[in-house]
Amino acid sequence: xxxxxxxxxxxxxxxxxxxxxxxxxxxxxxxxxxxxxxxxxxxxxxxxxxxxxxxxxxxxxxxxxxxxxxxxxxxxxxxxxxxxxxxxxxxxxxxxxxxxxxxxxxxxxxxxxxx
Amino acid sequence: xxxxxxxxxxxxxxxxxxxxxxxxxxxxxxxxxxxxxxxxxxxxxxxxxxxxxxxxxxxxxxxxxxxxxxxxxxxxxxxxxxxxxxxxxxxxxxxxxxxxxxxxxxxxxxxxxxx
Numbered sequence: 001x002x003x004x005x006x007x008x009x010x011x012x013x014x015x016x017x018x019x020x021x022x023x024x025x026x027x028x029x030x031x032x033x034x035x036x037x038x039x040x041x042x043x044x045x046x047x048x049x050x051x052x053x054x055x056x057x058x059x060x061x062x063x064x065x066x067x068x069x070x071x072x073x074x075x076x077x078x079x080x081x082x083x084x085x086x087x088x089x090x091x092x093x094x095x096x097x098x099x100x101x102x103x104x105x106x107x108x109x110x111x112x113x114x115x
Numbered sequence: 116x117x118x119x120x121x122x123x124x125x126x127x128x129x130x131x132x133x134x135x136x137x138x139x140x141x142x143x144x145x146x147x148x149x150x151x152x153x154x155x156x157x158x159x160x161x162x163x164x165x166x167x168x169x170x171x172x173x174x175x176x177x178x179x180x181x182x183x184x185x186x187x188x189x190x191x192x193x194x195x196x197x198x199x200x201x202x203x204x205x206x207x208x209x210x211x212x213x214x215x216x217x218x219x220x221x222x223x224x225x226x227x228x229x230x
Contacts, residue, residue, distance in 0.1 A: 035218055043204060045221035091157065102148065102171070103219065105158040 001026050004092050006106035013082045014114050020067070021077045021109045023092030032096045034075040035103070036066065039089040048090075051075055082113045117141075119222035121207050127228045128197055136192040136225045140209030147190050148210075148219065149182060153203045161205075164190065165212075197229045 005024045013019035025034065036048040051059045051066045059066040067076040079086055089110050093103040120139040128134050140147050149161040160174035164184040175181070179198075184190040194201055204226050208219035 033218075037221075042223075043226075044223050045206065045208075045219075047218050047220070050218055102160045102163055102174070103158075104160075105150075107157040 002106075003027065003104035004094055004106035006092055006109050008109045009107070010110045010112070012112050012114055013079075013086075015084060016081055018078060018080045019082055019111065021079070021090050021092075021111065023075045023077065023106060025073050025075060025092075025094050025104075027073075027094065027096050029096040032094055034066070034068070035093040035095070036064070036075075036077045037091045037093060038086075039091060039108070041088070045091070049077065079111075084113050084115060087111060087113045119207055119209050119220050121205075121222035121225050123225060124223060125226045125228075127230060130199060130229055131196055133193065133195045134197055134227065136194075136205050136207075136227070138190045138192070138207030138209075138222060140188065140190070140207070141220055142188075143211070144209035144220070145187070145212050146210045147184055148208045149190070149192050150206045150208065151203045152206060152224070158206065161192070194227075197227075199229045202227055202229045 003026055007022055032053045034051045038046045038048050049059050049061045049064045049066050051068045058068050063080045065078045067078055089108045091108045092106040095103050122137045145166045148163040150158040151161055152158050162170055162172050162182045164170045179195045182192045204224040206224045207222045210219050
C-alpha cells in the first residue's frame with residue numbers, strides 16, 4: 001500500500017480564493033509526522049508546514065493550515081487567499097517513528113493560480 | 116553553511132561514464148538523505164546517513180549506485196556506468212536528527228542528463 005496518496009495531479013484556483021490539496025496516509029506507527037513541501041518551477045523543495053501525530057490542534061503557518069483528521073488518516077493542506085506565487089508542485093510527506101528514517105512522499109499536486 | 120549545498124547544479128554525461136554528485140549539509144545536521152526525482156514524478160528515496168551508524172541503502176536502485184559520507188559531513192553519490200534512465204534531479208537533504216518532528220532542508224539539486 002502507498003504510504004502517502006495525493007489524488008489530485010492538478011488543481012486550479014482563482015487568485016485570492018482558498019484551495020485544499022488532499023493527502024491521505026497509511027501507517028500503523030502511533031508516532032509520525034506529516035509535512036507539506038512546495039516545489040516551484042525552479043526546483044527547490046520548500047518546507048511549508050508540519051503536523052505531529054500527537055498534536056491536538058491543526059497546524060497553521062501564515063496562509064497555510066493543515067486539516068488533520070487522524071481517524072480518517074488525512075492531512076489536507078489549505079492555502080487561503082491564493083497568490084500567483086503559489087503556483088507550484090505541492091508534496092505531502094510522512095516520517096514514521098522516533099528514529100531517523102526516510103520520508104515517504106506523495107506524487108504531488110500541481111497547483112496553478114489563475115489571475 | 117546556511118543551507119544545503121549541492122554541486123554541480125547541472126551535469127551532462129555520456130552513457131557509460133561515471134559521475135559524482137556532492138552534497139554539503141547544514142553544519143550540525145547529523146542526518147543526510149539522497150532522493151531522486153524523475154521528470155514529473157515524486158521523490159524516490161535512495162539512501163540516508165545518520166551520524167556514525169551504517170547507512171540505510173535500501174533505496175539504491177542498483178549496484179551501480181553508491182554513496183559515502185566523510186567525517187559525518189560532506190556526502191558523495193556516485194553512479195557508475197550511467198544509463199539514460201539515470202537522468203533525473205538528485206536531491207540531497209539534511210536534518211537536525213532523529214524523531215518524526217524533524218523536517219528536512221533540501222538542497223537545490225543536481226540535474227543529471229545522460230546522453
